[in-house]
Amino acid sequence: MSVSRRTFLGASSALACTCALPAGAAVKQGRFPALAQPAYPNVRLTHGPMDVQFKHQHHLFMSIDDDRLLKPFRVLAGQPAPGEDMGGWYDASNDFHIDPNDWSTANWHGYIPGHSFGQYLSGLARIYAITGDAATKAKVQSLVSAYIPTISPKFFDDYNLPAYTYDKTVIGLVDAYHLAGVAEAKDALDKTTDAVLPFLPEKALTREERRARPYDREAQIWDEPYTLPEHLFLAWKAGMGERYKDLAIRYLQNEALFDPLAHGVSPLKGKHAYSHVNALNSAVEAYLATGEDKYLKAAINGFDFVSHQSYATGGWGPNEELVAPDDSETLFNMLTETHRTFETPCGAYGHFKITRSLLKITRESRYGDSMERVLYNTILGAKPTTPEGETFYYSDYHQTATKFFRGEKWPCCSGTFIQLAADYGISAYLVEDDSIWVNFYVPSQVTAQIGGQDVRLSQTTQYPLANTSRIEVHDAGKFKVALRIPEWAGPATRVTINGKAVRGVKPGFVKISRTWKAGDVIDVTFDMGLRLEALNAAYPEMVAVMTGPLVLFPIAAPEGALPRDVWLSAKQQTSDTWAVAMDSGEIQLKPFMAITDETYRLYNKVL
Numbered sequence: 001m002s003v004s005r006r007t008f009l010g011a012s013s014a015l016a017c018t019c020a021l022p023a024g025a026a027v028k029q030g031r032f033p034a035l036a037q038p039a040y041p042n043v044r045l046t047h048g049p050m051d052v053q054f055k056h057q058h059h060l061f062m063s064i065d066d067d068r069l070l071k072p073f074r075v076l077a078g079q080p081a082p083g084e085d086m087g088g089w090y091d092a093s094n095d096f097h098i099d100p101n102d103w104s105t106a107n108w109h110g111y112i113p114g115h116s117f118g119q120y121l122s123g124l125a126r127i128y129a130i131t132g133d134a135a136t137k138a139k140v141q142s143l144v145s146a147y148i149p150t151i152s153p154k155f156f157d158d159y160n161l162p163a164y165t166y167d168k169t170v171i172g173l174v175d176a177y178h179l180a181g182v183a184e185a186k187d188a189l190d191k192t193t194d195a196v197l198p199f200l201p202e203k204a205l206t207r208e209e210r211r212a213r214p215y216d217r218e219a220q221i222w223d224e225p226y227t228l229p230e231h232l233f234l235a236w237k238a239g240m241g242e243r244y245k246d247l248a249i250r251y252l253q254n255e256a257l258f259d260p261l262a263h264g265v266s267p268l269k270g271k272h273a274y275s276h277v278n279a280l281n282s283a284v285e286a287y288l289a290t291g292e293d294k295y296l297k298a299a300i301n302g303f304d305f306v307s308h309q310s311y312a313t314g315g316w317g318p319n320e321e322l323v324a325p326d327d328s329e330t331l332f333n334m335l336t337e338t339h340r341t342f343e344t345p346c347g348a349y350g351h352f353k354i355t356r357s358l359l360k361i362t363r364e365s366r367y368g369d370s371m372e373r374v375l376y377n378t379i380l381g382a383k384p385t386t387p388e389g390e391t392f393y394y395s396d397y398h399q400t401a402t403k404f405f406r407g408e409k410w411p412c413c414s415g416t417f418i419q420l421a422a423d424y425g426i427s428a429y430l431v432e433d434d435s436i437w438v439n440f441y442v443p444s445q446v447t448a449q450i451g452g453q454d455v456r457l458s459q460t461t462q463y464p465l466a467n468t469s470r471i472e473v474h475d476a477g478k479f480k481v482a483l484r485i486p487e488w489a490g491p492a493t494r495v496t497i498n499g500k501a502v503r504g505v506k507p508g509f510v511k512i513s514r515t516w517k518a519g520d521v522i523d524v525t526f527d528m529g530l531r532l533e534a535l536n537a538a539y540p541e542m543v544a545v546m547t548g549p550l551v552l553f554p555i556a557a558p559e560g561a562l563p564r565d566v567w568l569s570a571k572q573q574t575s576d577t578w579a580v581a582m583d584s585g586e587i588q589l590k591p592f593m594a595i596t597d598e599t600y601r602l603y604n605k606v607l
C-alpha cells in the first residue's frame with residue numbers, strides 16, 4: 001500500500017456573513033471576486049438527494065454526545081474524560097502503529113485524536129446559519145465552551161499531525177464565531193494557536209523536507225502545514241486577529257508549490273492528491289488578501305493540471321496520488337490495480353471550494369461544469385456515514401468495482417462530508433449587484449438583494465435524471481438571471497420565458513436581462529444525448545458512457561470489447577436506469593447515485 005494511505009487536511013469556510021460578528025470588525029481584503037456567494041440562509045434546498053444528505057449529516061452530528069466529541073482533548077490534557085470513545089482515528093489511544101515495509105500490520109486506532117472535531121463544529125455552525133435552528137446553535141456554543149478548558153500544549157506534544165488538526169480546529173472556531181455568533185470562539189482560537197505554535201515548523205515544509213529532519217514515526221512526516229494559510233486568512237478576515245494573516249503568509253508554500261505553478265510548471269507528481277488540491281484554496285485566499293497575481297495564476301494552473309488527469313466522473317488521485325502532466329499510463333493502470341480511486345468526500349469538498357472560488361473570480365462556466373460533474377458522479381453516490389463512524393471514503397473505478405466503507409471509524413472524510421453537505425446551497429447560486437447566477441439545476445429556492453430589492457427564485461427539477469428545469473421568479477423588478485449552459489449541451493438546448501424562446505443559447509452563461517413580473521417562468525431544456533468519453537488520448541478505446549453530466553456505469557457487465565454503437569443505443573428505462581439490448585440479454589447502466597450493492601465499472605473497451 002502506498003504511504004498516501006494517510007489522511008487529508010481540513011476545509012474552508014465560505015465566510016458569507018449571516019449574522020452580526022460578535023466582537024471585532026471583519027478585515028478588508030486586498031481583492032474581491034467578481035461574483036459573490038449568497039449568505040447561507042438565503043438558499044434552501046428542497047426535495048432531492050442533496051437535501052437528503054444535508055439532513056442526514058445534521059441529524060448524525062446533533063445526536064453525538066458532547067463528551068464523546070471532547071474526550072480526546074480531555075484525555076491528552078490529563079483531565080477527567082467522561083463519555084464513550086468515538087472509536088477509530090478519533091480516540092486518544094496508543095494503539096496506532098504502522099510499518100511502511102508491511103502495511104498489513106497497520107493499526108489506525110488513535111491515529112489523529114480529535115482530528116475532525118473542528119470540521120464537525122464547522123459543519124454544525126454552517127447548518128445553524130442555514131436553518132436558524134436554536135438547538136444547533138446551542139450545541140455549537142456548548143462545544144466551544146467545553147473545549148476551552150481542555151486547550152493545552154500537552155495535546156500537541158508528540159502528536160502525529162499537529163498542523164493538520166490545528167487547521168481543522170481553526171475553521172471550526174472561525175465558523176462558530178462568524179456564522180453562529182459564539183464570541184468565545186475567538187479566545188479559543190487564540191489559546192489553541194498559542195498551544196500549537198511550539199510544535200509547528202518555522203515554515204511550510206514539504207514531506208521531503210520533513211523526512212530530512214529527525215522524526216520518531218513515519219506518520220510525523222505526513223503533517224500538512226502547507227494547507228494552513230486558507231483558514232488562517234479566513235480567521236484574519238473574520239476579525240479574529242492580525243496574527244492570523246501573519247501566520248498565513250508564513251505558511252504559504254511558495255518555492256515548492258505556488259511559484260512553479262504560477263509559471264505553468266507542475267510539481268504535483270507523486271504528491272498527496274487531496275491536500276495539494278486543497279492547498280490551491282490557500283493560493284486563492286493569498287490572492288484575495290495580498291492582491292498578488294501569482295497566487296491566482298498558481299490556483300488556475302494547478303486546477304488545470306488536476307483537471308487534465310481526472311476520470312470521466314471528475315474524480316482524481318488514485319491511491320491518493322497525483323501524476324505528472326504527461327503521464328498517460330497511470331490512470332489506465334489504476335483501473336485494474338486499485339479500488340481506491342478517488343478520496344470522495346474530501347476530494348469533492350476541496351474540488352467544490354476551488355471551482356467555486358475560480359468561478360467567482362473569473363466568471364468562467366467551466367468551473368461550474370467541473371463542480372457539477374463531481375457532484376453527480378461522486379459525492380451524491382456516497383454511502384451515508386453511520387452513527388458508529390463508518391464512512392464512505394473512496395469511489396472505486398476498478399473494472400470490477402463496488403461501494404464500501406473505509407474500514408476505520410471516523411476517518412478524514414467524516415469531517416469534510418458534513419461541511420460539503422452544508423455548502424451545497426452556496427454552490428448552487430452566485431450573485432452580483434444586478435444579477436443572480438444559476439450554477440446548479442437543483443430543487444431549491446434562493447433570495448438575494450439585487451439593485452436594492454429582495455429577489456426570490458425557486459427551482460423545480462429532476463435534472464439530470466430528466467433534461468429540464470423550471471425556475472419561477474417571485475418578485476417583480478429589473479435584473480438579470482444568468483444560466484449556466486454546460487459545455488456538453490447539444491445544439492437543441494433551449495431556454496424559454498413564459499413559453500417564448502430566448503435567442504443565443506450556447507455553452508457558457510446565458511444572461512437574460514429584463515423587467516420581470518412576479519410569476520414569470522424560465523424553462524431550461526437540455527440536449528443531453530448519449531456520448532462516449534475516452535479515458536485519455538492514449539487510450540481512446542476505453543470509454544465512459546455519458547448523458548449530460550452523468551456517467552452511466554454498466555452493472556455486472558460482461559468483459560470484452562463492444563462496438564461503440566452498442567453503448568450509444570442505451571435507452572432510459574426508469575428515472576435512474578438505462579439498458580443496452582444484447583442478443584444474450586440486456587446490460588443495465590446506472591448513475592453513481594443509484595448504485596447500491598451492485599458490481600459496476602466506469603470504463604468500457606470499444607471496438
